[in-house]
Amino acid sequence: MTDIHDRFRSLDDLDVPDVYARARAIGPKEPQEPRLSAARRAGVILLASLVAAAGFGLLLRARDREDGTPATTPPSATPTGSVAPAPLGLIAFAAQSRGSSTGLVIAVMQPNGTGFRQLTGLPGDRDADPDIARYTFASDDSPSFSPDGRMIAFVRRYTEGLNSLCEINVDGSNFRVVKRDAQMGEIAWSPDGRTIAFYSEQDGGIHLIDADGTNERALWPRTGGPNQDAPSWSPDSSLVYYASGGVWAARADGSGSRRIAEPPRPVGWVALCPEGSPIAFAEQGSTGRDGAIWLVDPDGSNLRRVTPAGSGNWYAVSWVPSGLRLLLVHVDGTAALIDPDGTNLEPLPMPAGVTVAGPIAWWATVP
Amino acid sequence: MSIEARDAVERVWREQGAKLWRSLVAFTTDPDVATDAMAEAFAQALGRGAAVRDHDRWIWRASFRIAAGELKARNRRSGEMPDPSYQMPEPVADLVRALATLSPNQRAAIALHEYADLSTRDVARILGCSQATVRVHLAQARKRLRPLLEETDD
Numbered sequence: 060m061t062d063i064h065d066r067f068r069s070l071d072d073l074d075v076p077d078v079y080a081r082a083r084a085i086g087p088k089e090p091q092e093p094r095l096s097a098a099r100r101a102g103v104i105l106l107a108s109l110v111a112a113a114g115f116g117l118l119l120r121a122r123d124r125e126d127g128t129p130a131t132t133p134p135s136a137t138p139t140g141s142v143a144p145a146p147l148g149l150i151a152f153a154a155q156s157r158g159s160s161t162g163l164v165i166a167v168m169q170p171n172g173t174g175f176r177q178l179t180g181l182p183g184d185r186d187a188d189p190d191i192a193r194y195t196f197a198s199d200d201s202p203s204f205s206p207d208g209r210m211i212a213f214v215r216r217y218t219e220g221l222n223s224l225c226e227i228n229v230d231g232s233n234f235r236v237v238k239r240d241a242q243m244g245e246i247a248w249s250p251d252g253r254t255i256a257f258y259s260e261q262d263g264g265i266h267l268i269d270a271d272g273t274n275e276r277a278l279w280p281r282t283g284g285p286n287q288d289a290p291s292w293s294p295d296s297s298l299v300y301y302a303s304g305g306v307w308a309a310r311a312d313g314s315g316s317r318r319i320a321e322p323p324r325p326v327g328w329v330a331l332c333p334e335g336s337p338i339a340f341a342e343q344g345s346t347g348r349d350g351a352i353w354l355v356d357p358d359g360s361n362l363r364r365v366t367p368a369g370s371g372n373w374y375a376v377s378w379v380p381s382g383l384r385l386l387l388v389h390v391d392g393t394a395a396l397i398d399p400d401g402t403n404l405e406p407l408p409m410p411a412g413v414t415v416a417g418p419i420a421w422w423a424t425v426p
Numbered sequence: 427m428s429i430e431a432r433d434a435v436e437r438v439w440r441e442q443g444a445k446l447w448r449s450l451v452a453f454t455t456d457p458d459v460a461t462d463a464m465a466e467a468f469a470q471a472l473g474r475g476a477a478v479r480d481h482d483r484w485i486w487r488a489s490f491r492i493a494a495g496e497l498k499a500r501n502r503r504s505g506e507m508p509d510p511s512y513q514m515p516e517p518v519a520d521l522v523r524a525l526a527t528l529s530p531n532q533r534a535a536i537a538l539h540e541y542a543d544l545s546t547r548d549v550a551r552i553l554g555c556s557q558a559t560v561r562v563h564l565a566q567a568r569k570r571l572r573p574l575l576e577e578t579d580d
Contacts, residue, residue, distance in 0.1 A: 063568060066575050067541040069518045070448040076461055078447060079439040082468030087475075153558050163559060200558045220554035244556065260551070288547060325545065327557075343545055374546070374561065391565050414565070417558030 148380060148423025149229060151178075151211050153200035153416045155392070162198035163416050165213050167229055170379075170421065172408025178211070178227055184234035194219045203248040203255070204229075204422040205270075211420070212255060212270075214243045224255070224272060238272035245289050245417070249296040254311065256290035256299050265290050265301050267311065279313040289328045294335050302326040306340050306355060320355045320362060328375050328418055334382040337361070337399075341376045350374045352387055354399060365401050375418040386419045394419055431475040435468060438485050445542055446489060452537035454493050455526045457513070459500075463493035487552045490534055497530055524574040528567050535563035536571070 154166035154177070164180035178184075179199045185191050194217035202213045209229060215236075216222040224238040224246070244258030252270060256278070259266035264281030265288075268274065278299055281287060285304035292299060300308045305321035306329055319338065320326075327343040327350065337354040349372040352365040365385065366373050375388035379396070386407065387395045392414025394407035409415070438446075443464075450460035467488035471478055478484045514522060525533050531553070538549045539560070546560045553560065 063536075063571055063575065064540050066517070066521050067452065067537075069521055070452060070541055072515050072518055073448055073451060073457070075444045075447050076457075078461055078464045079436070079443060079468055081461065081465040082439075082472065085465060085469040087469060087473035153556075155562050163556075163562065197555055198559045200556045214556065216555055216559070218554070244550075286547065327545075327547070343547075375558075390561060392562065414562065416562045417556065 148421060149204075149208065150386075150419050150421045151202040151204060151229075152394075152419045153198070153202065153213075155414050155416060156412055162196060162216075163200050165199045165202050165211060165227070166413070167211070168410070170407075170423075172410065175410045175413070176231065178229075178231045179213070179215075179225075179234070181231070183231065184225075184227060187234045188215065188223075188225075188236060190217065190221070190223060190236070190239060194221060199225070200417055201243075201245045202420050203246050204420050205248055206250055206252040208422040212237070212246060212248050214241070214246060214257075224257075224268070237270075238268065238275075241268075247290045247292055247299075249292045249311075250294055251296040254296070256292065256301075258286070258288045258290070263287065265299060265309075267299075277313070278309055278311075279316050285325070289326075291329050291331045291338075293331060294333060300329050300331050300338060302329045302340065306338060308357070319357065319359045322353065322362070330377045330385075330418065331357075332378050332382045333380060339365070339376045339378065339385055339399075341374050343374070350390070352376050352385065352397075365397060365399060366404070367401055370404060377418045377420065379421055380423040386421060388415050388418060392416065428476050431478070431481075432472065434478075434481040435471045435485070438471075438481050439468065442482065442486075446486060449537045449542045450489055450493055452522070452525055452541055453490065453530070453534045454497060455522045455533075459493055459496050463496060464489045466492050483551060487554070490538075490552055491554075494530060494534070520575070524571050527574065528570060529563075532563045532567035532570070535560050536567040539564055 148170055149167045150170050151165060151167045153163040155163050165178045166175060167178060168175040197216040197218045199213050199215050202211045204211055210226050211229060212224065212226050214222050215225045221240055222243055223236045224241040224243055225234065225236050227234045242260040244260060246255050246257040248255050248270070254267050255270055256265055256267050262277065262281050263286040265278040267276055267278055287301050287303040287307070289302045290299050291301070297311055298308050299311055300306065304325055306319045306326055307316065308319055309316035322342055324342040326340045328341040330339045332339065337356050339352060339354055341352055342350055352373050353362060354365055355362045366387070372390045373387045374390055377386045379386060384396050384398055387397060389395065394409065394415045395404055396407055397404045447460055447464055450464055451457050454460050467485050470488060471481060471485050534553055535549055538544045538552060539546065546557045549560045550557045
């Protein structure tokens with residue numbers, strides 16, 4: 060079995076030239092990042108948009124022919140503003156068609172794997188994006204449901220390094236950009252619907268912003284240490300849990316920041332159970348070692364591993380709305396369900412040829 | 427520029443220069459492009475001085491962006507990647523030839539993750555994309571590399 064990491068170590072055999080001497084010889088320079096000309100970029104954007112939309116559309120049509128489910132229809136361009144959520148609940152995720160080189164798009168489907176629908180990366184939302192003509196689309200990711208399940212907030216990224224906070228109705232209508240140049244990583248919509256917590260690329264910390272895109276503020280000023288990432292709200296929207304090396308929490312007003320758990324390996328994703336306890340987190344995998352999912356109580360006690368050794372390299376975790384099971388995402392783009400005690404690991408049904416990237420959001424009315 | 431800023435740039439070179447250059451070789455598959463991009467990034471860092479807050483991250487990010495720009499420009503000029511692997515010792519040449527079959531995004535992600543030992547979060551910061559996107563690139567790159575590298579195993 061080839062260990063790819065070991066093969067990369069062969070690069071250590073290369074002698075490194077004195078690049079710094081060459082940089083000094085060039086002399087201090089003003090920043091000049093290579094860019095395509097405006098006209099060429101516009102052409103590339105148009106072509107990429109057409110190819111992306113056509114490519115994913117063809118994939119979905121092919122899938123529909125295979126399993127008999129209805130063909131995916133493009134979203135309506137007419138804003139509706141009021142869309143009834145599916146009664147059995149929906150899951151939303153960043154999706155990619157297997158083998159495609161186009162970016163991630165936001166997709167939804169029923170938790171049983173039926174009703175797959177691509178929401179973004181289609182002409183409707185691209186036409187409504189004021190930046191799509193200026194920048195090159197890279198991906199849509201980090202979906203988070205509004206509390207009523209009618210809308211999904213997500214982050215649209217451009218290859219130039221900029222990104223925007225966007226929203227779209229769960230039926231694919233009414234795409235809108237909430238905040239341009241948002242400098243966002245992963246986002247989480249608060250259960251009371253008022254606030255979105257996110258990783259900020261400005262300072263590597265957790266920031267909060269009102270759901271209308273105004274009033275951005277730092278959760279608490281970060282002055283050093285590991286980045287703060289992967290925010291998750293408490294059910295009453297009073298606390299934000301996040302990853303920063305270990306598992307941390309702070310009140311939404313920024314006070315009371317405290318470390319809850321400091322596992323041996325860095326924490327990648329944090330997800331609080333909708334019942335308020337326990338906290339699930341994914342430890343980051345390292346070379347030759349799989350990432351595992353763990354649970355810990357909010358007071359830092361009762362740390363226990365969920366995923367059995369050898370079950371795979373899991374890097375993202377979220378909860379089903381009932382809080383009774385966990386949703387995991389594997390590095391190979393597949394997803395699975397598992398009980399919190401580590402039993403009943405089973406694949407999440409997915410349409411053929413579609414892979415998942417990042418944690419899955421699941422909305423449903425819990426009786 | 428301030429002495430502190432120059433010292434910070436020199437520290438990046440001293441502590442991370444070798445790792446950055448070899449990562450760029452894995453990304454570009456061409457030592458000359460790696461050298462040019464890295465020298466340009468360091469020269470720009472020296473020009474910016476104290477305006478750069480995090481020199482480590484800035485220089486890595488600038489180096490990869492400049493290198494990506496050069497790859498695009500070269501692709502427009504010639505339409506294909508040259509093969510400079512003949513200049514390299516084995517088994518580096520095998521690795522570089524396998525890397526050349528990947529897309530630029532896949533190469534950047536796997537070079538930073540597998541050679542530079544950066545977390546997916548740090549790779550995302552350098553490439554200006556999300557962790558989720560990095561995961562996709564890594565999975566696709568590993569899937570493609572594994573059989574190619576197995577063929578060259580002794």
